[in-house]
Amino acid sequence: MPYLIIDNRHIQVPRGTTVIDAAERLGIMIPRFCYLKVLGAVGACRMCAVMFEAGPVKGLQMSCMVQAADGMRVSTTHPEAVAFRRQIIEWLMINHPHDCPVCDEGGHCLLQDETISGGHSRRRYTGAKRTYPDQDLGPLVQHEMNRCIQCYRCVRFYQEYAGYRDLGVMGIASRIYYGRFSDGALESPFSGNLIDICPTGVYTDRPSRFLARRWDLQRADSICLHCSLGCNTVAGAHYRAVIRQESRENVRVNGSFICDRGRYGHAYANLAERPRQSRLDGEPAGWREAAREAAARLKRIAAAAGHSAIAVLGSARNSLETQIMLRYLSHHAQWRPPRFFVNGSEARSTAAVVARLDSRLAAGLPDLEEADFLLAVGVDPVNDAPMLALAMRQAARKGAKIVVLDPRPVELPFAFDLLSAGLGDLPAALAVLVKTAVSQAGTDGCEAQEKAFLAALPGRVPDEKLQGQLGQAGGWLAASRRPAIICGSAIAGPELAGLAADLALLLQTGKTPSRLFYLLPGPNAFGAGLLQRGSRYFPSLLQDIEKGGVRALLVVENDPFFRYPDQDRLHSALGKLELLMVLDYLPSRAARAAHIFLPGATVFEAGGSFINNCGLLQYAAPVHEGGIPLAQVSGGSHPPRAHAPAPGSEKCPSAYEALLFLANELAIRPPTMDASPWSLLPEDFPGQAELLAHPYPTDGLQLLPRLSEAESLQTPVNLPTSGPAAGALTVLRVEQTFGSEELSCYAEPLRQLAGPPLALLHGADADRAGVRDGEQLCFEIGGEKVELALQVTNRMAPGQLIIPHHYALGRAACRLPAVVAQAELRGLTGQDSPDLPQAITES
Amino acid sequence: MTEKVLFLNQKFDRPATLEEYRENGGYGALALALEKYAPGQVCDLVAESGLRGRGGAGFPTGRKWLSFAGRKQGPRYVVPNTDEMEPGTFKDRVLVNCDPHLVLEGIILAAYAIQADQGIFFIRPSYEQDAQLIEGELNRAREAGYLGKNILGSDFSFDIEVHRSAGRYICGEASAQVRAIQGYRPNPRKMPGLHLTERGLWDQPTLVNNAETLACIPAIVSRGPQWFKKIARTPSGAGTKLFCVSGRVVRPGCYELPMGTPLREIIEQEAGGMLPGSEFKACLPGGASTRFLPKKQWEVPMDFESLKKIGHQLGTSSIIVFDHNTCLVAATINLLNFFVRESCGWCTPCRDGLPFMRHLLLEIEHGRGKEEYIPMLRSMAGQMRHAYCAFAPGAAEPVLGLLEYFEDEVREHLSRGKCPCRFSDAGGGFRRKQCLT
Amino acid sequence: MLPEEIRHRLETRIAASAHPRELVVDVMYELQNHYGFLNDVALREVAELLQLTPLEVEELATFYDFIYRRPVGRFVLHVCDGVVCWMFEEQSALDYICKLLGVAPGETTPDGQFTVLPTVCVGYCDHAPAMLINGKLYGPLTPEFIDRTLEELRSISCDLVLCR
């Protein structure tokens, strides 16, 4: 550990630390432009010059390019260093347009700060400035090249770090240009990070352009809710609208970056059509009045039909506080235990994950970056959870082998092996791969039980080509030292999740101790999984409603219509209810159907705690009070001239607050009405109460149990290798990066990037069905039409028809059949397509 | 008559053929080395000879080669650097055109010494004719068994291909050249503590040497390092050197002379002295990246150390001679035009600082200069040494020389409010006072 | 569209290379010679041949000065403006050539024969002032020599050498 002196202060740093970082540890911020810790040092801007007065390196040197060494004495304030840095700033400014008054970077601009701190205030250069035309980089990022200081950060992030190849550096000398080959939307779903890392205003946030100065924003630390990874953000609101998000560093989760879905997905909070008015039987009412009436009706129903006639549906986007409150309420009111998932498969997968993920196995994104072999199964990272792809890329850059086992035509920004297996074959294929690896690495460490488990695993899959690929990948796994399995939950069922845990445990007994990383269906699915223990799933509840056993349903931040396959059944079942009470901030169909509706508060207004896919509990702070954005109140004039209170601009209650109110009305007294929800926890987290001392650490609290050994290897070894019957296609509904996730699909700029609705089909299937790439598939269901552009590719598993969820597809899309006969496809491209039988299956 | 090492086979109107090269002992050194010397011994010979790189920096060649011992296994590369885009420099062109096989034998010997598998002859586009010449001679060498598998029956195999550049001076910088060959933007790139000799082309150990450096090797091997060292005229020098003389002299050209030959002798005897009507005012002794050298210093022996002692550099030993009629401010602007245009744009001093300096000089040349520009220029030129690579410090050298030896001339521009230089038409041909914009 | 023969030749070379990207300059030259300059079509073809993106090719094409992204004539006159030629150029060979051809520096004659480009030192300082035309060096330039050379070039129908 080198020991050095910087500005007369002593410090010891780990070997390999650069001097610029060593100084930062002392709180000395050496000026810099090109250097970013995550991107590494390149020494291009020459801004970080300091004087090395003694030690192995002498003279004026760039502190980013020199590694700390014993005996160094460094001065950051040496007159020669100060003079040189001042000169650098002057040089960087000779072409700058001095357009700070109209620049959105103003106020948080590194170039501004360092121009001032470097002492450059008088212009000595009297020559001409060079100017550039800007490019249209799409709806997310605004380009303004004249402000560029050529630090190369953007291209290094975009190409080297993120692996996309459509933005780069062109030209030479003082005519360097950063941009695309021609106008067009940036292809990387991480493009928004350019805004954060550019030290000046070349890339700025396009949707929020000219809406506010950074210092006028109400800013707070938030958590992204657009997938289960729980990336950290800073959200900024202005005039009651959330207008901008930036990434927030958390080395345990997202590192320094976030994806564009997370950055721009917040528009749902500002929607003009967002319901802001409480309603009682269709009529406007104050929310307390509505809640009071709800309590009265609930009491009546309980009295007439018993407490179990009342049921609760929360969601995976509820905060943990809300989930706890739901659970508490239903427990004490003796209602049915809350459900959180509309989709039964999601509920069971999540249950499996929560049951199986323990501290021996759990890996975080940073662990994946360090892995030397990654096996992703049932995952399409860029579409399911984009930041996962970025972490995997870092592993790939360090030389990791990466294998993806999935039916989809997965595309990733790095080299990997795609092993195409049909949905039904995933568990068997995974088992074969791991079995190969364990057998190759040797079973010395295995006990009898493990050996038996291993022996019972299938050794083959029917598909010869796949079998070969699995054998090869098994070899890589056997040869690796830090492997990890990444397991999705969106398309594959709970069996896969359980199997993945067993196989990871099996590997742990062998020579290649593997870690495990799950994706979950929602930002707080983990919390829902913890709290849903013992309760059953939504479909059975629906049955009870139909049979009259359940008379009242309380829906909190969920829209059962969003993805439920049988919309008609849902509609008629909910119609039977005596009371449908909905609390939400989205303009959902359920909200419109409610007898009693309470407008909810978003995470930006209410804040809340969320447990991410790795079991990390994190807190999103409230950003602003909420209310109707002033821009809407004032008809868009800026700045608004009239500030009169507008209807509904009263602050919406958070779900937690509303439920507390309800509990009060029902005379259920929470143990501590005034305190935090954590006091409600012990019941559901036996033995973990002490962990939850409030406030918990700001970078998150790990909530994973250490499971006993006895619980390992539980999956019954009876894995299907099932495809659909010959001539049939399994219909797979999948996520896509933009335009499919429930909250972010309201964001206009992301809709623009979503592309048209698609259906993907393997070439062999297309040939057999007689359909061609580019044809339009037309489903007509219950009088509604669903149109999909057919894409034919051989990079996917045959036997599937893959249909990404898409905001532009009507409700009928929920009811797409689970299986389509190949023979039918041809007909679907015709004008007179037959009305399909409503083959709806709910797993 | 001085000893010739590099121009032994010079024919003046055409390149020496393989046969002619062999008649004079060509490829003897290669046969000798393969038979008698282990690779490490060849490195030792070169180290002993005192040979220093001819590409501009003058790094001891033997030391560079010896560092390959113990480098990681796998393919290794030799890159004969024939980019030669330094203004005033044309020695590699003359050398290759004079005796192509001498250069080839040098490359093969270097490859043997560091156990390289592949050579990549990097050639600038202006030398397309030479690229074609080399391709032809490579075939001949291959047919004769000097290249390819099992050279001269030994178990050493090696081959050379030609890489055509698409221009840009920075491609001559070794780390930029390595990136250029791989098809990346040729910015110089350094990783702290990592040299090309460790991680060069495709992350493998790579030797970049100037073509002239390599052409010295056969003589060192066949005639011995001591002989080579002693043909220099100064104790600090070693071997002979190709001196390019250009500018206002009677016989511009490339001359092979012992290291340490005095500058005046080269100009007056070899190059035939100044053109009629021209008086020596200054020269750039080592190409565009060196300082103006005034007449009072022109007795200096031309070798690395002697020039260094008086604050100059040998550079590429390309002597560009200016006469009394030339405005050195204008000449410096011309040089800066070159550097501004060719900067790769990677680091701030070079990319933005050089245009600033050029602007100041243009203002001075056009009579709009201010007193404060002189200290500004001096300070900026001084700061250039902290640029990323040696390009920008090189660009600053003429400016520093201008201010060191010809500050009066610069001041005259300020005091008169215009360029003070007059012209006679004595030189003939195109001759006109020209201010650049 | 690239003729099949050229495409095939390039594809063969690329397939034989352990590091196809190293061929990018050669491929750019080849397509440039075929099309006269590296137009957008050519640039996309280079990208496709080497499995690069158009941007990645553009990053290189805009770096080098012997890759022409704009149309040039059959002969490209790279007139040296290095310091040695400058010393001899005061009445300017560049001016003379431009006047003779009726174009400004950087322009192409209307008949598509000649493009005049001022260029860094071409390494022919011993024959200053000098110029480079399609890979061949010319110097020392005098008005008579220039007249003669351009006249000769006009009558040449041969192929262009690789680097123009």
Ligand SMILES: Cc1cc2nc3c(=O)[nH]c(=O)nc-3n(C[C@H](O)[C@H](O)[C@H](O)COP(=O)(O)O)c2cc1C
């Ligand atoms: C801007 C720049 C241009 C250079 N151009 C050349 C060149 O054209 N030819 C050359 O041999 N070396 C050139 N060099 C020097 C090389 O970087 C390197 O030092 C040299 O090729 C090593 O060979 P040597 O040791 O035989 O001299 C250049 C260096 C710089 C900084």
Ligand code: SF4
């Ligand atoms: S000094 Fe900097 S900008 Fe100039 S050539 Fe070197 S690296 Fe490029």
Ligand code: FES
């Ligand atoms: S931060 Fe060190 S050179 Fe840019």
